[in-house]
Amino acid sequence: MEFRDVNQQHVALDFKYDSDERDGDHVLALPIYKNQLLFTQHLIRGIEFPGGKRELGEKSETALKRELYEETGARFHHAYYIAQYKVFSQKGAFTKDVYVVMVDKIDSKTDYLETKGPILFNSIDDIPHHQKSYLLNDKAILKCVERMIELGFYQ
Numbered sequence: 001m002e003f004r005d006v007n008q009q010h011v012a013l014d015f016k017y018d019s020d021e022r023d024g025d026h027v028l029a030l031p032i033y034k035n036q037l038l039f040t041q042h043l044i045r046g047i048e049f050p051g052g053k054r055e056l057g058e059k060s061e062t063a064l065k066r067e068l069y070e071e072t073g074a075r076f077h078h079a080y081y082i083a084q085y086k087v088f089s090q091k092g093a094f095t096k097d098v099y100v101v102m103v104d105k106i107d108s109k110t111d112y113l114e115t116k117g118p119i120l121f122n123s124i125d126d127i128p129h130h131q132k133s134y135l136l137n138d139k140a141i142l143k144c145v146e147r148m149i150e151l152g153f154y155q
Contacts, residue, residue, distance in 0.1 A: 001013045001014075001143070003139055005087065005138060005139060005140070006134070006137065006138070007089075009087055009088060009089045010087075010088040011085055011086070011087050011088070011139070011140050012085060012086045012088075013083060013084075013085040013140050013143055013144075014083065014084050014085070015082065015083050015147055016081050016082060016083050016084055016098075017081070017082075018080050018081050020081060020084075022059075022060035022061065022081055022084075022097045023060065023095070023097075024054065024060055024084055024095040024096050024097035025053065025054055025094045025095050025096070026051060026052060026053050026054060026094060026095070026096040026097070027051050027052065027054060027060055027063045027064045027067055027096065027097050027098075027099065028049055028050075028051035028096050028097070028098045028099070028141070028144070029049055029050045029051055029064055029067065029068050029079070029099055029101045030049055030082075030098065030099065030100045030101065030144060030145060030148050030153075030154075031049070031050065031068060031072070031074055031076070031100075031101040031102075031103050032100065032101065032102055032103060032153065032154055033074065033103035033106060033120065034120075036120040036121060036122055037120065037121055037122065037123065037124070037154070038050075038072060038074060038103055038106075038118055038119075038120055039118070039119050039120070039121060039127070040071040040072050040112070040115040040116075040117065040118060040119065041115055041116040041117065041119050041131070042114060042115050042116075042133060043114055043115060043116065044114075045133040045134065045135065046131050046132055046133040046134075047119060047121075047127050047131050047132055047133055047136070048132075048133035048135045048136055049135070049136075049141065050067055050068050050071040050072055050074075050115075051064075051067055051071075051096070052067040052070075052071075060097045061079060061099075064079055064097075064099055064101070068101060068103075069107075070112065070113050071112055071113065071114075071115045071117075071118075072106060072112070072115075072117060072118035073106045073107040073108060073109045073112070073117065073118060074101070074103045074105070074106050074107075074118065075103070075104050075105050075106070075107065076101050076102055076103050076104055077102075077104060078101075078102060079099040079100065079101040079102075080099060080100045080101075080102075080151075080153065081097065081098075081099055082098055082099065082100055082144060082147050082148060082151065083097075083098040083140075083143075083144045083147060084096065084097050084098065085098070085140040085144075087140075096140075098144045100148045100151070100153045100154075102153075106118055124136050124142075124145065
């Protein structure tokens with residue numbers, strides 16, 4: 001599926017399966033904890049799903065574990081690879097691997113790096129508009145949330 005994002009950049013979204021190769025430059029977690037969606041509160045952008053850049057030589061799922069723990073303190077045993085999208089901008093293109101993550105526990109931490117830590121909601125719509133990151137209006141992310149629901153991971 002292809003479309004333009006809010007910045008009029010071309011986006012190509014492909015739904016994936018757990019057996020597909022994961023080779024994105026970035027990772028995005030759609031974490032579920034105790035039947036709620038787990039978000040993080042970025043210091044500048046506001047409330048959003050956790051994620052970030054894969055480091056040189058790092059595997060996608062390793063980056064996912066690292067980013068999720070750094071931003072929320074969440075730990076998990078399994079993540080399901082559900083999508084990959086590529087954004088083409090004037091600065092170049094980047095690719096993001098998207099996972100549904102079943103969180104086992106959340107550790108309390110003193111430092112969540114560039115975020116204020118974990119925050120739980122039942123849906124994106126429950127997040128107060130003035131606290132919501134612009135990324136939660138991103139069509140690629142919203143389509144991935146729809147896929148997560150269609151696959152039966154969340155209701």
